[in-house]
Amino acid sequence: MLNVSKNRMYSQAEEHRLQTLKTLVTPQYGKILAKWLVGILALLFLIMFVPWQQNIKGYGRVTAFHPSNRPQNVQTTIAGRIESWRVREGQYVHEGDTLMVISEIKDKFFDPELLPRTKQQLEAKENSLGAKANKVIALEKQIAALKSALSLKLEQVKIKQQQMVLKFESDSIEYEVEQINYDVAQKQFDRQLKLYEQGLKSLTDLESRKLKLQESSAKMVAKENKFLATKNEMLSLKVEVNAIQAEYLDKISKAESDLGATRSDLFESEGSLAKMENEYANLRIRKDQYFIKAPQDGYIVKALIAGIGETIKEGSSVVTILPASSDLAVELYVKAMDVSLLRAGAKVRIQFDGWPALQFSGWPEASIGTFGGVVEVIDYVDSQGGKYRILVKPDPNDQPWPSILRIGSGANGWAMLDEVPVWYELWRQFNGFPPQMPVSATSSVKEGGKK
Structure with a gap:
């Protein structure tokens, strides 16, 4: 039947006695759920526009x-054997505190007196270097003295040569004068001889003129000998100059050779000295490396190598430190x-x-x-x-x-x-x-x- 009437029978009927009407009524919790769902959907829709x-x-x-404040591993610089630990894990250490003590494991460093003995060798090399330096100075002075003596000798010979040149000129002039005198005496003798043959002069006069001619000839020969001797002395002086130069140059060359050899030894000694100084410095630094120290303030996090007597290599990490800087x-x-x-x-x-x-x-x-x-x-x-x-x-x-x-x-x-x-x-x-x-x-x- 269609419900077309405005009159309602629900209010007149006893609903509790009609099971059908009771079943068709909407439950109250369904209405509540529907309201919640609508509210949630509305809330979600609004949330969609929330920033x-x-x-x-x-x-x-x-x-x-900063990288310096991050945990870091402390490494050993040299190889060694662990002798003792000076810290424990969790301990706070300051920069420079000793963390571990190691001993030497290389045979070339076993000598306990290696450092003072190397120092003695270094001092001996320094003394040797000083002696060679003094020898260089002495050779330089010797070369200077030889060059000075050569200069004086050559100056002396030069003066002699000048004197000899003057003497040579004087002797040559005297020789020319005697030649002229001899020519005059020869002409006088020839004229005297012609007069004697003509009977105008006596034999005595002729013999007297002949004697003068002979005397002039003797003087000319003497002057010629003297002139030639002077010329010979000039040649001897030239030879003497060459001899002096050769003698002193030989001495100077020998001294310069000794100087070069000494300087070479000096340079080698300086190189050896520098090498020994380097070795000595390395030994002193190596001695400090037996004590592994904290690079900065921080906490000991973990010991990476623990055993006493255990050997470690160069660059091995021994402990981890957490820097204290925050x-x-x-x-x-x-x-x-x-x-x-x-x-x-x-x-x-x-x-x-x-x-x-x-x-x-x-x-x-x-x-x-x-x-x-x-x-x-x-x-x-x-x-x-x-x-x-x-x-x-x-x-x-x-x-x-x-x-x-x-x-x-x-x-x-x-x-x-x-x-x-x-x-x-x-x-x-x-x-x-x-x-x-x-x-x-x-x-x-x-x-x-x-x-």
């Missing part, structure tokens, strides 16, 4: 910002498609392992238990698995990081980017698109390109 903070997620660990940072690894969106100075939210936190990556202001950071370094090459490393330092404008953080602790980070609606972020996530670059970073990139 969402885009972020780049990365995983990493706590480290030190410049904590977090190294995070982000995907390659996200690294281009990061910039130095970008804000980061960090969650440390061991600290309870409730993180809302899209609403950082609602996060609880996270700490603020600032991107300081972005690597130019990938580090591991195609991901890039970024170094994050504490944000000075945020709450300080926990003081008991340990290097090596795990950390999760969210680098904050632009704000977008929730629906856009869901759409981006479903399509696998990268986040948007911040407006400030985009403008700085454009300005840099224009410049």
Whole structure:
């Protein structure tokens, strides 16, 4: 029957007696559920338009910002045998404190008096070097004296040659005069002979003129002999000059040869001395290397070699030290498609392992238990698995990081980017698109390109 009447029979009937009518009534909890579903859908629809903070997620660990403050292995410079340990694990040490004492294992360094004996050899070589230097000075003086004597000798011979030239000229003039006198005497004798033959002169006069001719001839011969002797002396002086030069040049050459040999020995001795000084310095430094010392203040983390009497090689790590300086940072690894969106100075939210936190990556202001950071370094090459490393330092404008953080602790980070609606972020996530670059970073990139 159609329900076309305005009169209702439900109020007149006893519903509790009619099972059919009782079954057709809508349950009360169904209405409540429908209202909740409608409310939730409306809330979800509104949430779709709520601003969402885009972020780049990365995983990493706590480290030190400066490499010198990161954990380091102390290595031994020389090979040796462990004699004793001066520290224990967990102990705080100062720079220069002795960590370990080792002894020598190379036979060339076994001599306990090696250092003083090397010092004696070094002093002996220095004395030898001084003696050779004095010999060089003596040879230089000897060469100078020989050159001075040669100069004086040549000057003396030169004066003799000048004297001999003058004497040669004088003798040649006297010889020419006697030749003229002889020619005059010869002519006088010839005239006297003609007069005698004509009977105008006596035999006595002729003999007297002949005697004068003979005397003139004798004088001419004497002057000629004297002239030739002077000429011979001039030649002897030239030979004497060559002899003197040859004698002194031979002495000077020998002295210069000795000087060169002595200088060569001196240079070799200087090289040997430098080598011995180097060996002596190396021995002194090596002696200090028997004591392995702390490079800086810090805590002994772990002994890498423990046994007394155990031998170690050069460059072996013996202990790990954690520097006491605190410049904590977090190294995070982000995907390659996200690294281009990061910039130095970008804000980061960090969650440390061991600290309870409730993180809302899209609403950082609602996060609880996270700490603020600032991107300081972005690597130019990938580090591991195609991901890039970024170094994050504490944000000075945020709450300080926990003081008991340990290097090596795990950390999760969210680098904050632009704000977008929730629906856009869901759409981006479903399509696998990268986040948007911040407006400030985009403008700085454009300005840099224009410049």
